[in-house]
Amino acid sequence: xxxxxxxxHHYADLExxxxxxPPVGGAGLIIGVDQHGAPVTVRVFDxxxxxxxxxxxxxxxxxxxxxxxALNGRVLVHTERPGAWGWVTRMASGASGSIAFGxxxxxxxxxxxxxxxxxxxxxxxxxENATPAGTAWSATLSGYDSLSQWNINALDAADAVFVxxxxxxxxxxxxxxxxxxGLAQRLDENAPGMIGVLSRGSISTARVHLSGFERWxxxxxxx
Numbered sequence: 001x002x003x004x005x006x007x008x009h010h011y012a013d014l015e016x017x018x019x020x021x022p023p024v025g026g027a028g029l030i031i032g033v034d035q036h037g038a039p040v041t042v043r044v045f046d047x048x049x050x051x052x053x054x055x056x057x058x059x060x061x062x063x064x065x066x067x068x069x070a071l072n073g074r075v076l077v078h079t080e081r082p083g084a085w086g087w088v089t090r091m092a093s094g095a096s097g098s099i100a101f102g103x104x105x106x107x108x109x110x111x112x113x114x115x116x117x118x119x120x121x122x123x124x125x126x127x128e129n130a131t132p133a134g135t136a137w138s139a140t141l142s143g144y145d146s147l148s149q150w151n152i153n154a155l156d157a158a159d160a161v162f163v164x165x166x167x168x169x170x171x172x173x174x175x176x177x178x179x180x181x182g183l184a185q186r187l188d189e190n191a192p193g194m195i196g197v198l199s200r201g202s203i204s205t206a207r208v209h210l211s212g213f214e215r216w217x218x219x220x221x222x223x
Contacts, residue, residue, distance in 0.1 A: 029067055032206030040206035042160055045116040050139040053154050056164035059221045061143035062088050068118050074109050075099040079122035091217045111137035152177055161198040165223040192222040
């Protein structure tokens with residue numbers, strides 16, 4: 001059965017339309033909520049280029065891409081498995097941003113405050129020699145299904161690392177690399193639906209709530 005690649009138009013009053021705005025807080029993109037129900041946010045775009053690493057599966061990476069599209073991001077994906085991105089690309093094409101595929105040497109569009117630029121590196125697809133986005137209002141998002149000695153260096157330059165359901169070996173690698181203490185205990189909270197947001201010497205956790213559209217496109221972000 002073929003599904004439509006475009007959805008029919010619907011009209012709504014201003015109050016209803018405003019309710020459909022993406023979850024953005026004053027400090028950035030809302031990742032989820034903490035144990036008290038307060039939003040956990042990351043300022044994904046700024047006047048300096050930003051770099052993020054995602055460990056925990058392709059769907060988690062794609063969720064962040066969909067949310068960046070909702071922030072009017074212009075997304076370029078470097079991947080050797082475009083088929084795994086096809087459904088997300090078609091269904092997210094109606095977002096305010098845009099998404100395209102490119103080779104590792106493809107030029108990344110310059111970002112602006114109103115139209116930020118996102119380079120997505122699908123690290124476990126075999127992509128090599130991708131050049132990170134390096135201008136203002138740009139972000140590089142590097143995704144890995146798992147963490148090991150061969151890709152742990154990716155954490156060194158990251159402004160934030162998003163993880164879920166790390167195994168003991170991955171937890172130990174992250175603790176050493178980011179100088180984190182007690183990470184294993186904190187990640188006991190990191191059950192399905194819980195995301196760890198890490199930086200050097202700091203960790204917070206967020207419970208992800210998918211929107212209806214995200215559930216339709218991604219089904220789940222669990223590892």
